[in-house]
Amino acid sequence: MCPVIRSPSLAFVVAAVGLFLPLAAPVTADDARLGPQKTLDGFFPFTPPTDAAAWPARREAVRRRVLVSLGLWPEPTKTPLEPVIHGRIDRGDYTVEKVSFQSLPGLFVTGNLYRPNHVTGRAPGVLFAHGHWRNARLAEETPEKLRAEIAGGEERFEQGGRSRFQSLCVQAARMGCVVWQWDMLGESDCLQLSHELVHRFAKQRPDMNAATGWGLYSPRAEARLQSVMGLQAWNSVRSLDFLRSLPEVDPERIAMTGSSGGGTQTMILAAIDDRLALSYPVVMVSTAMQGGCTCENASLLRIGTGNVELAALFAPKPQGMNTANDWTKELATTGFPELQRLYGLLGAKDAVALQRGEHFRHNYNAVTRSGFYTFLNRHFRLGLPAPVIERDYEPLSREELTVWDADHPAPPANDPAFEKRLLSWLAADSDATVGRLAATADGMAEVLRPAFETLVGRSFADAGKVAWEQADDALADGIRRTSGVVRNQTHGEEVAVTLLAPDAWKGDVIIWLGDRGRGSLADEGGRPVPAVARLLAGGAAVVGVDLFRHTEDPPAKNRTVREDREAAGYTYGYNHPLLAQRAHDVLTVLTALQRGAFGALGRPRRVMLAAFGETAPVAAAARAVAGAAIAKTALDTHGFRFAELADWRDPRFLPGGVKYLDLPGFLAAHPLPLWLAGEPEPTAAEAAAYAAFGRPDWLVQATSPSETAPLAAADWLINP
Numbered sequence: 001m002c003p004v005i006r007s008p009s010l011a012f013v014v015a016a017v018g019l020f021l022p023l024a025a026p027v028t029a030d031d032a033r034l035g036p037q038k039t040l041d042g043f044f045p046f047t048p049p050t051d052a053a054a055w056p057a058r059r060e061a062v063r064r065r066v067l068v069s070l071g072l073w074p075e076p077t078k079t080p081l082e083p084v085i086h087g088r089i090d091r092g093d094y095t096v097e098k099v100s101f102q103s104l105p106g107l108f109v110t111g112n113l114y115r116p117n118h119v120t121g122r123a124p125g126v127l128f129a130h131g132h133w134r135n136a137r138l139a140e141e142t143p144e145k146l147r148a149e150i151a152g153g154e155e156r157f158e159q160g161g162r163s164r165f166q167s168l169c170v171q172a173a174r175m176g177c178v179v180w181q182w183d184m185l186g187e188s189d190c191l192q193l194s195h196e197l198v199h200r201f202a203k204q205r206p207d208m209n210a211a212t213g214w215g216l217y218s219p220r221a222e223a224r225l226q227s228v229m230g231l232q233a234w235n236s237v238r239s240l241d242f243l244r245s246l247p248e249v250d251p252e253r254i255a256m257t258g259s260s261g262g263g264t265q266t267m268i269l270a271a272i273d274d275r276l277a278l279s280y281p282v283v284m285v286s287t288a289m290q291g292g293c294t295c296e297n298a299s300l301l302r303i304g305t306g307n308v309e310l311a312a313l314f315a316p317k318p319q320g321m322n323t324a325n326d327w328t329k330e331l332a333t334t335g336f337p338e339l340q341r342l343y344g345l346l347g348a349k350d351a352v353a354l355q356r357g358e359h360f361r362h363n364y365n366a367v368t369r370s371g372f373y374t375f376l377n378r379h380f381r382l383g384l385p386a387p388v389i390e391r392d393y394e395p396l397s398r399e400e401l402t403v404w405d406a407d408h409p410a411p412p413a414n415d416p417a418f419e420k421r422l423l424s425w426l427a428a429d430s431d432a433t434v435g436r437l438a439a440t441a442d443g444m445a446e447v448l449r450p451a452f453e454t455l456v457g458r459s460f461a462d463a464g465k466v467a468w469e470q471a472d473d474a475l476a477d478g479i480r481r482t483s484g485v486v487r488n489q490t491h492g493e494e495v496a497v498t499l500l501a502p503d504a505w506k507g508d509v510i511i512w513l514g515d516r517g518r519g520s521l522a523d524e525g526g527r528p529v530p531a532v533a534r535l536l537a538g539g540a541a542v543v544g545v546d547l548f549r550h551t552e553d554p555p556a557k558n559r560t561v562r563e564d565r566e567a568a569g570y571t572y573g574y575n576h577p578l579l580a581q582r583a584h585d586v587l588t589v590l591t592a593l594q595r596g597a598f599g600a601l602g603r604p605r606r607v608m609l610a611a612f613g614e615t616a617p618v619a620a621a622a623r624a625v626a627g628a629a630i631a632k633t634a635l636d637t638h639g640f641r642f643a644e645l646a647d648w649r650d651p652r653f654l655p656g657g658v659k660y661l662d663l664p665g666f667l668a669a670h671p672l673p674l675w676l677a678g679e680p681e682p683t684a685a686e687a688a689a690y691a692a693f694g695r696p697d698w699l700v701q702a703t704s705p706s707e708t709a710p711l712a713a714a715d716w717l718i719n720p
Helices: 052-069 143-151 164-174 195-200 228-245 261-272 307-312 336-345 366-379 416-438 441-456 517-521 530-537 578-594 613-629 662-668 684-693 709-718
Strands: 084-090 094-104 107-116 123-129 178-182 249-259 278-282 319-322 352-355 466-476 479-488 493-502 508-513 541-546 606-612 633-636 674-677 699-701
Touching (some): 052 261, 052 336, 052 441, 094 416, 107 164, 107 228, 164 178, 164 366, 228 249, 319 366, 416 684, 441 662, 441 684, 508 530, 517 541, 530 709, 541 578, 578 606, 613 633, 674 709, 684 699
Parallel strands (some): 633 674, 674 699
Antiparallel strands (some): 084 094
């Protein structure tokens, strides 16, 4: 029996006519999600753990977020690099060569390889990502600007100072290191994707958003987590593969450095690839601006984290960084002390270093480069006098550095057809890999379920601390109707709910999601709709939920943080999409039920979930992370697929929603009792998951049309 909640007011009790009086709408205006969206210019503090034992789990979660956001969870197939090395120039103590290789089929990585002469034994390697200097590897500073840099103490030589990028490569080679410097996408020799597309993308391209042929930044690409930042991160991974493939390179002593956007690339590779031994990101690590270029932003990447924590993922390995008169200028007091605490907690406080330089503008100048050389010299034990200072050299010309010539012709530049082929190959490769993983229990547990937690942005274990605030209560014909707000105190969120509970409650509760929110429980006259009445008659309680912004008129769309750049990463790289926020509401209500937060109802025996219309993908997302906390689920999907969405502002849009086998992948995540309407037959993913679990009978393919699906679902839910 459900305990009766006594109320002193007769206005709450209607006994004879079976009608429910209208109840006041709970107030949810304090929901933190109604506030301003977070942007790349926000504040991104890092709070290190107080116990070293707590760090591995946090590190793994953030590292997984980075990999998932960049489309590298699981990573693409590593196809042959097929490097072409030519044009060797000998400068006495070092040589320079031209290199191209394919990081993906048809995608060429271009750059220069500097090798020391007269090295005994295997040499350390240095990866040098150049950052946002136009035509950086091939460019030369103007004489006027160089003289100003020398006068200001930024550079030392009128000859060697003409190229800060060659300067670092030459000096590191003279120190005995093999140096690989490659081009960012859209720069120097790497022009298959244009500079404007990669670094200045502003407007969506309708012709690059077809279901069978799409380009970067399109909703189709975002749904598969295909991004420029992901491609550049993969080029870094393959650059490390290339450097390690050289027989003279010591695979245990490979460092990476880069400035500005190159600092971003350095942080990212250090975060995701354990083969790197030393990291030195320049003028990038900060609690302030996180990277303004489209090539530095990816959906999901910095939700709940930021660049200081991304740098922290490399701990306790040696890592240096610097400050300048830019967004890094406060790093010495905000961000770096926290990194020092983490390194100290891990027993390696001296392995992290900060080079102060707030009097310099944004740079990788001679003073900053000296800091890198000295740090490298110390940790790789190169045996040079410290500090390490550059010597002058004769820079190579653009013609001497460029990779392409008559014997090595460049691939077509700015080629939309190639862009489509590249993303299509990535999609097919990902589908094949994810499909194999989904067919095994280990693959589902180790890869897909963690991916779903990242996409949804919350695990059930982290759903938060909840509290129930009752607004109204009424009793009629043995059915108690209670309305109120579930407050998620951990995340500052609020969910309006209405609970219907029969006097003869048998212990089951169904979370009932419909397009009218709580209104989906009753008809216009206030009576329970037939399916809900069937559940109540069967002894189950039913909870109606107003999902976040779900009942707005007109229907809500995803908010965006800027209108001048129509790249989803600027919004979804820092903020949860609506579908994820609504899935959070389901987790909040589920948590409240499981913890008995609804007071008189007590703890249920089982919690089940039913969803119809546009709420079905929300329910599927919540179920994918809640697992066994939801005993049974009934969904009418109407055949929905994330791949159908052509607008990333659509309230059902979810970055990565397609990558892990679309909606069927979410449904296969936990092979628990599932009733499905709106699907012609079980997909391969669902069938394989339930077969692997040994319970194919738990997957029920309904034949009910949408009009009668709720009634059929209700019968299945209350059937033992």
